[in-house]
Amino acid sequence: MALTKQRKADILEKYVSMLQNAQGVVVTEYRGMTVQQLDGLRAKLRENNASLVITKNTLLKIALEQVGMAVSDDLLAGPVAVAIAYQDLPLTIKNVLEFAGTTDIFVVKGGILSQTVVNKAQLGIISELPPLDTLRAQILGMVTMPMTQFLGLLNEPARGVVAVIKASSEGLVNVLAAYSQKDAA
Numbered sequence: 001m002a003l004t005k006q007r008k009a010d011i012l013e014k015y016v017s018m019l020q021n022a023q024g025v026v027v028t029e030y031r032g033m034t035v036q037q038l039d040g041l042r043a044k045l046r047e048n049n050a051s052l053v054i055t056k057n058t059l060l061k062i063a064l065e066q067v068g069m070a071v072s073d074d075l076l077a078g079p080v081a082v083a084i085a086y087q088d089l090p091l092t093i094k095n096v097l098e099f100a101g102t103t104d105i106f107v108v109k110g111g112i113l114s115q116t117v118v119n120k121a122q123l124g125i126i127s128e129l130p131p132l133d134t135l136r137a138q139i140l141g142m143v144t145m146p147m148t149q150f151l152g153l154l155n156e157p158a159r160g161v162v163a164v165i166k167a168s169s170e171g172l173v174n175v176l177a178a179y180s181q182k183d184a185a
Helices: 005-020 035-046 057-067 089-101 120-127 132-184
Strands: 024-029 050-054 080-085 107-113 116-118
Touching: 005 050, 005 057, 024 089, 035 050, 035 080, 035 089, 050 089, 057 080, 080 089, 089 107, 089 120, 107 120, 116 120
Parallel strands: none
Antiparallel strands: 024 080, 024 107, 050 080, 107 116
């Protein structure tokens, strides 16, 4: 059954809306998958603010062009479903790759990250990245580390003076205690 112009316009608008909010897209071939299997993957992706959409390839190509993402004719051939990551791209990729590892009929073809088309091996590398919050914490730690070390260096002379005074006072107390014991004897 052919799609009407209005239906095509609606689908295109939906694709553009999804892609504008996306961090990246994982392109898969779902030939032979059951609805139940696809629904299981959709549920897993929804947990991480991602979605799986079975696409009309021509309309998806147009939508990718409209939002300024790379378009790959090789990836968008055959029965295509795309996993769209809205927040945590590495986790979405990891979920899709893990699902693909459980069956031979679900194939990961590659991905689109803004203006870059990546292959399955590159997706595997991206999936190993830590979560975004962890990356932010690591960057924050790298930025604050030099300042912390600098402050420690500034405080070090004061610590040294305090240590010398403390040692001197303890020594003086010991000398006075010994002197007072000598007089008492």
